[in-house]
Amino acid sequence: SQTIHQWPATLVQPVGSPLSLECTVEGTSNPNLYWYRQAAGRGLQLLFYSVGIGQISSEVPQNLSASRPQDRQFILSSKKLLLSDSGFYLCAWSALPGGRGQPQHFGDGTRLSIL
Amino acid sequence: AQKITQTQPGMFVQEKEAVTLDCTYDTSDPSYGLFWYKQPSSGEMIFLIYQGSYDQQNATEGRYSLNFQKARKSANLVISASQLGDSAMYFCAMREGPGAQKLVFGQGTRLTINP
Numbered sequence: 001s002q003t004i005h006q007w008p009a010t011l012v013q014p015v016g017s018p019l020s021l022e023c024t025v026e027g028t029s030n031p032n033l034y035w036y037r038q039a040a041g042r043g044l045q046l047l048f049y050s051v052g053i054g055q056i057s058s059e060v061p062q063n064l065s066a067s068r069p070q071d072r073q074f075i076l077s078s079k080k081l082l083l084s085d086s087g088f089y090l091c092a093w094s095a096l097p098g099g100r101g102q103p104q105h106f107g108d109g110t111r112l113s114i115l
Numbered sequence: 116a117q118k119i120t121q122t123q124p125g126m127f128v129q130e131k132e133a134v135t136l137d138c139t140y141d142t143s144d145p146s147y148g149l150f151w152y153k154q155p156s157s158g159e160m161i162f163l164i165y166q167g168s169y170d171q172q173n174a175t176e177g178r179y180s181l182n183f184q185k186a187r188k189s190a191n192l193v194i195s196a197s198q199l200g201d202s203a204m205y206f207c208a209m210r211e212g213p214g215a216q217k218l219v220f221g222q223g224t225r226l227t228i229n230p
Contacts, residue, residue: 032216042223043223044160044220046217046219049216088158090158090160101148101165101167103165104162104218106159106161107159111158
């Protein structure tokens with residue numbers, strides 16, 4: 001069966017520090033991968049998605065970036081964090097070809113607090 | 116314009132009663148999919164149920180069913196015989212187009228089940 005791992009679970013970082021969140025998927029090949037951010041009490045905002053190695057689509061211009069160095073690895077990064085980057089970050093995967101009935105499956109999320 | 120609208124920020128229901136969570140959507144694409152997710156306080160997003168725009172029957176999954184009214188562009192989630200463990204945030208989401216990779220989420224409804 002497929003599993004998705006996301007770490008760390010919680011992170012407290014000072015303003016201006018770098019960020020690296022990692023997500024890996026097991027049990028499937030060539031998945032679609034997604035990064036979302038959720039502000040407290042709000043819905044999910046799609047940040048990036050990837051349909052293959054090295055293929056990244058950015059949905060929201062900001063100081064975050066994403067990379068997919070391997071088929072089942074998705075990394076969210078920042079060179080200098082802002083206070084507004086605080087939130088709950090969720091990684092998700094879905095099976096290709098992204099048919100109508102294919103749900104996205106989510107990791108447990110990372111709670112990021114910027115001080 | 117909002118693609119997904121969930122008009123109920125919060126709902127309180129007595130245990131064992133049925134509950135309906137509202138979701139309306141906006142799209143001009145004839146091919147789309149609608150999803151419902153549950154997010155407990157721990158944060159993970161749990162896929163509940165899916166309805167395709169061309170599906171003739173309303174989707175059902177155990178105690179979850181979808182009241183799909185295509186002409187009204189609504190896809191309400193019905194939970195029968197509610198349980199204390201149903202207390203969570205519930206999100207409606209839509210994928211537009213047959214090959215679309217992205218989900219658009221509503222703002223969510225916080226459901227509280229009272230004993």
